[in-house]
Amino acid sequence: MLFDKVAILGIGHIGSSLARVIRRDGLAGRLVAFDASGAHRDKAIELGIVDAATGDMGEAVGGADLVILATPVGSFADLAAAMAPHLAAGAIVTDVGSVKMAVIRDVGPYLPASVHFVPGHPIAGTEFSGPTSGFAELFQGRWCILTPPSGTDPEAVAKVVRLWESAGSMIEMMDAGHHDRVLAITSHLPHLIAYTIVGTATDLETSLQQEVVKFSASGFRDFTRIAASDPVMWRDIFLNNREAVLDVLQRFTEDLTALQRAIRWGEGEKLQELFTRTRAIRRSIIDARQA
Amino acid sequence: MLFDKVAILGIGHIGSSLARVIRRDGLAGRLVAFDASGAHRDKAIELGIVDAATGDMGEAVGGADLVILATPVGSFADLAAAMAPHLAAGAIVTDVGSVKMAVIRDVGPYLPASVHFVPGHPIAGTEFSGPTSGFAELFQGRWCILTPPSGTDPEAVAKVVRLWESAGSMIEMMDAGHHDRVLAITSHLPHLIAYTIVGTATDLETSLQQEVVKFSASGFRDFTRIAASDPVMWRDIFLNNREAVLDVLQRFTEDLTALQRAIRWGEGEKLQELFTRTRAIRRSIIDARQA
Missing domain, CATH: 1.10.3660.10 (6-phosphogluconate dehydrogenase C-terminal like domain)
Structure with missing residues (x-):
């Protein structure tokens, strides 16, 4: 088991696909979805792809050793501000956003020094949206780009790498710019x-x-x-x-x-x-x- | 049998696909390819999709009751000039070009009054080229647009329609412009x-x-x-x-x-x-x- 508790913020196309991978491969002791949409939360529970779904940030990220941001990138600053007080020391925060400089700019400042930030971007996805559109094979044979700032804890990076390798992805390390x-x-x-x-x-x-x-x-x-x-x-x-x-x-x-x-x-x-x-x-x- | 002799000018992706349809459905007594490329002619024979392949225009279109232009549209004026003296009275000339006004402009003036001209455009094709890239199912379920000028012999149009229906296409009549x-x-x-x-x-x-x-x-x-x-x-x-x-x-x-x-x-x-x-x-x- 790679993580004790994983929180996925945003259980849409990418978030729900990753939830399916985590569940399939038994990568987390407990898997919780945070989503502002009640319909998405209900659907995630109904699909059986998470242990719990909540609209309460503290409940979602409290005690999590991995937090995955999987909402549109424009919401990341607000999410980061909301989750920061609840983050456990030593937790890893990662994301699946399609831009990386802005994510580091928006999320970085909110994170306590005890938290590891490993920005990521899976080069995968279809034109469909929402929790029902996800599937575990989405990342199979596709690249996942990670852009950890220099000085990021190598063990935290290694754990995010293992998550994506489990999803079937090939990993590329890259500068965010x-x-x-x-x-x-x-x-x-x-x-x-x-x-x-x-x-x-x-x-x-x-x-x-x-x-x-x-x-x-x-x-x-x-x-x-x-x-x-x-x-x-x-x-x-x-x-x-x-x-x-x-x-x-x-x-x-x-x-x-x-x-x-x-x-x-x-x-x-x-x-x-x-x-x-x-x-x-x-x-x-x-x-x-x-x- | 729909035609006694069909001549396909240009045995590339579309021409060879149509040849396969004509052969599969027994639509022609004799099927001849004209192509400037010796390699294409040899390949068409080797594939067994035509009865003969020639670089001699008279041999190709002489006695044909259907002639299909299937080369890039920029070559149509020269082809029309070369084939005109050999066309049989009552023959139908059609094409598969992706533009229609220019084709009528380039081909029309060369055709004897006794010949029927039914311009056409199958909305089908892949990114591949040449006689080996063709396949009989290419036109299945796809539209074929015909743009016969007003006054075109309805029987000639009907025979071209039957050719494309045999290929599995749906037919749309349209003004060339x-x-x-x-x-x-x-x-x-x-x-x-x-x-x-x-x-x-x-x-x-x-x-x-x-x-x-x-x-x-x-x-x-x-x-x-x-x-x-x-x-x-x-x-x-x-x-x-x-x-x-x-x-x-x-x-x-x-x-x-x-x-x-x-x-x-x-x-x-x-x-x-x-x-x-x-x-x-x-x-x-x-x-x-x-x-």
Whole structure:
């Protein structure tokens, strides 16, 4: 048994998936969910994925040796302030947020010196939300990035590593700022663009919009899956990784403008050259078995 | 048997898939492939999906009662000029091109009055190319759009409809200009954006690029599949649907600029409102069974 008591704050898609892993592998003596939503708490109990579910922070984190933040990152500062007085000495606090600099900024200052903070980010998830959408295999074969600040207790880091290894993940250690830059291009920009194009389509006149749905298999469909992700979670990601997102977005719009010009002026070679180059990166992803 | 002799010009992904359908369902007395590539011709014979494969246009279309253009649309004018003298009276000419106005513009003028022209576009395909990548089930449950100019012989249209119904497709009749506008948003813009973002990523410094591949499951991956589509085919689509693509691209960049501004100024409600709205369209696509 890895932990005596684990508290998961937020029993949504990721939180409930992790609860299923902890339960399946018997990693905790006791597993408690904290959630502001009564419906989520009831569902978690009904699903049998936690021992208890509560809206009382002291009850949730009191005596826990592992606390996992699994709500949208915009709520982390408030959560940290609320849980700080109840944290046991020696407890490990970790999270699953998609940005890491802002999380360290928002949570770090509230934690007592006796508590170990090991920020984390599993590169996994579907477009579905809530406790019923979780499943234990979600993290299998996927990366989990940990960004412990230098000087973090190695034993605390090792225990979080073992949790994610138990979930089937591969672990990568990274500087928080570097994490935010990498994810801005691999995740945040793709989501922003998908949200935009689906938004552009929903603003079309009604008749055209129905045809967009009907003929979506021609490319559009792939964007709608991404653009169906949790709205609050993604609002918080963009607000909390602002600089890195705006930076890659600037590069993207420059490149798009260049392509727009090539189409307007009929520069076929430029188009073909780019379209040939982009094929290679798909090959790399298949080779890296991330396809 | 629907046709005495069918000629497929271009035995690539779509052409070879359609050949497999025609062979499977015994729709043609004789099935001949025309292809400029000797390797493609040899492969088509080796796969046993055609009766003959030739680089001689007269041999391919002579005596055919159905001719299917299945090469990138930029080659259609030259193909039409080359095949015109060999076409039998009463023959039907159709195509599988992703743009329809340009195809009518490029092919129409070359066809003798005795030949029926029924432009078509199956909304199907994968990111793979060439005769080995085809499969008979590609069109199953997918839409096929036909855009016959008004006054086209109804019997000729009916025979093309039966070909696609045999392939398992659902048929939609549409005006060519409207087709190009619908596809600009459902297919051409999504491809353009996917090519752009993958291009932006390939221009990053090498170390960051490797991490983009490694952590691509977080969203980027979905774009790389689209951006691995055939470069020449897509070059030709953008050059031949220029106005409609530039028009939707303009709407898209306006919307993206508005989002960029919302992120810069921390306007969370605007972001959340859009992200909530886009979720609904995914639901429509699932309901329309096109997901």
